[in-house]
Amino acid sequence: MPDAPRRRAGVPCAPPPKRYTVGGMTSVAAVEPETTAVPVQAVPAADVYVVLASAPAGLSAGQVAARRTTAGFNELPAPGRRRLWRRLARQFTDLFAIVLIVAAGITFLAYLLQSPREVGTLQLAVAIICVVLLNAVIGFAQEYSAERTAQALQAMVPHTCRVMRDGERQEVPVRDLVPGDVVVLEAGDAVPADLRLVEARDFAVDNAALTGESEPVHRSSEPAPASIPALQARNRIFMGTSVASGVGRGLVVATGVETEFGRIFRLAAAAPQPTTPLQRQIAAMARWVSLVALTVGAAMFLMRLPTGQPFVASFVFALGVMVALVPEGLPATLSVSLAIGVRRMARRHALVKRLLAVEALGSTTVICTDKTGTLTKAEMTVTQVWAAGRAHPVSGVGYGPEGEVTDPVPVRALLSAAALCGNARLVAAAGGGRRVLGDATEGALLVVAGKAGVDLAAEEAAAPRVAEFPFDPTRKLMTTVHRAGGHTACYVKGAPGAVLRGCVDVDWDGRSRPLDAGLRAEVIAAGDALAAGGLRVLAVARRVVAGARPSQEEAESGLTLLGFVGMADPPRPEVAEAVRMCRRAGIRIIMVSGDHPLTAEAVARRVGIVRRGNPVVVTGDRLDDTDDPGLEVLLSTSDELLFCRVSPEHKMRVVAALQRRGEIVAVTGDGANDAPALKHADIGVAMGASGTDVAREASVMVLLDDSFASIAAAVKLGRSVYHNIRKFLVYVFSSNVGELVPLLAATFAGFPLVPLLAVQVLAIDLGSDVLPALALGAEPPEPDVMDRPPRPRRERLMSLAVARRILFLGGIQAAGVTAAFFWHVHSSGIAYADLTADHPVYREALTITQAGIVVSQFFVSLAMRTDRQSLFTVGLFGNPALLAAGALGLAFMAGVSYLEPLQDIFHTAPLDAADWAVAAGCGVLLLAMEEGRKWVLRHRRPERRTS
Structure with missing residues (x-):
């Protein structure tokens, strides 16, 4: 390595160096000679620093920079992506695109077979191809934009680790690790690279992501046999795994693509992404619509042939019918709507990692929420210290030094022991103030010790730590052993019941009193009183032993109780309103x-x-005694249910029981122990700021601000996304009904020409419909969206209610434009048989039909802004983009009517004021009837609300 120790001139030659293998490299250490290379797992812990040219104090800044030039950043390769031209080509494989491409090919063939050839037929073929190209470009641009947005949002989630550098513990981005870095690990951390452990206390890792092992495996820093594979060595841990328990330190052996996980990652990256239920529904709808379009088009073709119509004219008519039924802009509109929803959620601090979460959010029925960090600020604050038989209130909030302890002298010994029995550190926060590096509870103990006047640096120097027994969920204790003068002091903190089991006496104002039955009852009552006030209670005890290295059993027995510390994590101020919002939305919170x-x-x-x-309060012990059917009954007994003192297995059982009852379950969590439930839930929601890497990886949504209020906001936006998709489905398909009915009416009425040309249909669908549909996809949530119950899990996008609304709006529009077309022809006094394709009256009637549909669709877009609320309640100007899109569509229609080049393409004619008034009248009538329908819904069938 470039920064390996060099031999100084004049120093006698040492014996031949021993050679070790580190990943794919061979490193040299000045120890006993050996002729064969030895794996790093077989190296004694003390020699690993030498092998990797590191030190217990970590690397220097210069060493880090030098090693990065050779090792690069600690990053995994991005999944292989299709080239841009391949992604663009994929846009042409959509079923709607295929139908249109085939139609364009047949139209061009019809043009070649015509005699004489009509330019209009060639124009239609070119127009269809232009539609396909335009739709492909829009779809490609949105897909590319959504991908870039997802990458940018993923980068917002912090991924850091703790390392020793320049003799200090630092928090650095995972990507900055280099071989030789000393990484500090504790329970809940994700392993950031392939490491060789040099220190380990009760250390276990979850290797499921790498090896498939279901149970955590213990690891140590002792040398392992050189003959076994690295994955089986008990002193090796690997990127992609997580720390299940204990604390430890390890030296980075391999980073990035050189890790074991990097090799597997490259294989997994090539796997295709599964389609979401929403995508499958859209694909199924595309197949159904395409089949209907082809069937109806073929039927119209066969119906017109016996009437004596020319073959090509009949075909062009059938083609117009088919094109009228195909929603060409639907794929692009759908992708835009989903991308808008994801971005809106990101602005509300909710990072959605998969589109499936967007769909599921709209139907969430139960939220199983953690308490700390989600409902509360995750800034534990000590408010009470109980010692010497009385309480000592503490002022101040959070991790700032402001505040004081009432009568601090009697509690300094307690707070000194509590502060020494921990691994947290207070560091400066990026936005000012202080934050805790480590456990929040231990950070609160450091803060209150400072408020009581305890000099923590002096205490650590006077009583250096010599051993530690980390916190274990089973025994619910943490113990540290310190050399203090001529004796050894053991400091213990943990759950009051667990600590009291090991106590034999109490320190009462500096005097020891036996912990007899009466005093024990008094002490227990004091702890319960603190807990009853909503405080988290820790007991602190001490034991002085003679030996330098006591066993865990010795250190945690024969204890002297110093007292209790009561701390509170204040609720976030915005949570109460979010809970009320979820209740109104019919969402149960557990x-x-x-x-x-x-x-x-x-x-x-x-x-x-x-x-x-x-x-109803259910503890973990009660859950252990309850079978699965009993748990399901328990979940149905009360709307107000609390599960306390639960393990990860308990949490997962609760989620599974709710799902068996048909609930859509969202679960929040921040710790490694929450990962099983997060993965098992319909929607796993992890904390982005305070959560562990393991929890974030197991979730489908990450809250960047850790607030429960962001969940409620995300549910609201998720419902809005789903409703907006339905809105533009109704908008697009109602337009198709308005285009189809005039064509069918002409056939059954024996009209020799068509009321709407295929090229006009394309102009409506792409020139007038796409932008308003996109604007509907950006419609903000309706005011009452959180006053409705969750949608059923099996509800389809194209439900019966959606179909009824399509037929209602499309039918009104179709009746209006069909009547306008035949009224204009009839009022001219010209017989049907005398009309030709170039007759001014026929061209005016064609233009009225197109204008009537465009104007009516503008009013449909306004009506679709709400499902039940009146448009005038939410305001006409609530969606400026929709008004702008409608104005552009109307302007395009005016150009089609008055500009000669467009008149030649679309076979249109100038409209007068009366014609525009007729078109506007169709739209106003449609909006009035839709407002009446909404009024009936609001007054005769009020939607169920959940109190």
């Missing part, structure tokens, strides 16, 4: 927490999850 039942209930009451006197 708290699933590892906290004390009294603490959990206190927070639940503050935010409105619990409103009545006695909620």
Whole structure:
């Protein structure tokens, strides 16, 4: 390596160096000679630093820079993506595009077979190809934009790790790791690279992502046999896995593509992305619409042939029918709507990793929420210290130094022990103030110790740590061992019940008192009183032993209780309103927490999850005694249900039981222990700021601000996205009905010509319909969207209600334009048989039909802004983009009517004021009838609300 130690001149030659293999490299260390290369797993822990040219204090800035030039960044390769021209070509494989391409080919063939050839037929073929090209460009641009947006949003989620550099513990981006970095790990961390452990205390890793092992496996820093594979070595851990328990340190052996996970990642990256239910529904709808279009077009062709119409004319008519039924702009409109929804959620601090989450959010019926960090600020603040038989209130909020402890002298010994028994550090926050590097509870203990006047640096120097027994969920304790003068002090903190089991006496104002039954009851009552006030309670104890290295059993028995620390995590101010919003939306909220039942209930009451006197509180012990059918019954007994003191297995059981009952379940979590439930849920929601890497990877949505209010906002936006998709489906297909009915009416009336040319249909669908449809996809949520119950899981996009609305709006539009067409022809006094394709009256009638559809569609777009609310309630100008899109469509229609080059293409004629008035009248009538329909819905069939 470029920064390996060099031999100084004049120093006697050392024995031949021992050679070790590190990944694909061979490193040299000045230790005993050996002729064969030795894997790094077989190296003693102390020699690993030498092998990797590192040190316990970590690398220097110069070493990091030098190694990055050779090793690069610690990043995995991006999945292989199709080339741009391949992505563009894929746009032409959409079923709608295929139908139009075939139609264009047949039309061009018909032009070649005509005698004499009509320019209009060639124009139609060219117009259809232009439509396909335009739709492909729009779809490609939106897909590319959505991909770039997803990449940018993913970069917003922080991925950092803790390392030792220049003798200090630092938090650096994972991508900045280089071989030789000393990484500090604790439970919940994702392993950022391939490491060789040099320190490990009760250390276990979850290798499921790499090896498929379902249970965590223990790891140590002891040398492993050189003959076994690296994946089986007990001192090796790998990128992509996670720390299940314990603390440790490891040296980076391989980064990026050189890791074991990097090799597997390259294989997995080539796997195709599964389609979402929404995509499958759209594909099925495309097949159905295309089949109907081809069938109806063929039927119209066969019906017109016996009437004596020319073959080519009959074919062009049938082609117009088919084109009228194909919603050419639908794929592009759909992609735009989803992209808008994802971006809106990102602005509300909700990063959606898969479109499936957008769909599922609209139908969420239950949210299983964690407490800390989601409902609360995740800034634990000590508010009470109980020592020497009395409480000592503490002022100040958060991690700032402001505040004081009432009568601090009697509690300094307790707070000193509590602060020493931890691994957290207070560091400067990017936006000012301080933040905790490590566990929030331990950070709160550091803050309150400072408020009481404890000099933490002096305490650490006077009592250096010599051993540690990390926190374990089973025993619910953490113990550190310190050399203090001529004796050894063991400091213990943890759950009050667990600590009290090991206590034999109490420190009472500097005097020891035996912990007899009476005093024990008094102490327990004091702890319960703190918990009843909504505080999280930790007990702190001490033992002085004679030996330098006591065992865990010795260190955690024969303890002297120093007292209790009560801390609160204040609820976020916006959560209460978010809970009310979810209740109105028919969404049930269940708290699933590892906290004390009294603490959990206190927070639940503050935010409105619990409103009545006695909620149903279920502990982990009760869950262990309840079978699955009993759990399902329990879930149906009360709307106010709290699960407390639960394990990851308990949380996953609750989620599975809810799903068996047909619920759509969203789960929030931030820790590694939440990952199973996050993966099992319909929507896993991880905390982006305070959550672990494991939780973020297991989720489909990441809250960048960790707030429950963002979940409620995301649900609202998810419902809006789904409703907007339905809105532009109704808008597009109602236009198709308006285009189809005049053609069918002409056939059954024996009219020799068509009321609407195929090229006009294309002009309507692409020139007038696409932009308003895109604007509908950006429609903000309706005011009452969160006053409706969740949509059923099996509800289809093209439901019966949607079909009825399409026929209602399309039927009104079709009746108006058909009547306008035949009224204009009839009022001219010219017989049907005397009309030709170039007759001015016929061209005026064609123009009236096209204008009537365009104007009516403008009014349809206004009507589609709401499902039940009156347009005049939400305001005519609430969607400026929609008004602008409608204005452009009307301007295009005016150009088609008055500009000679466009008149030649679309066979149109200038319209007078009366003609425009007729078209406008059709639109006004349509809007009035739709407002009447909404009024009936609001007054005769009020939608169910959930109180």
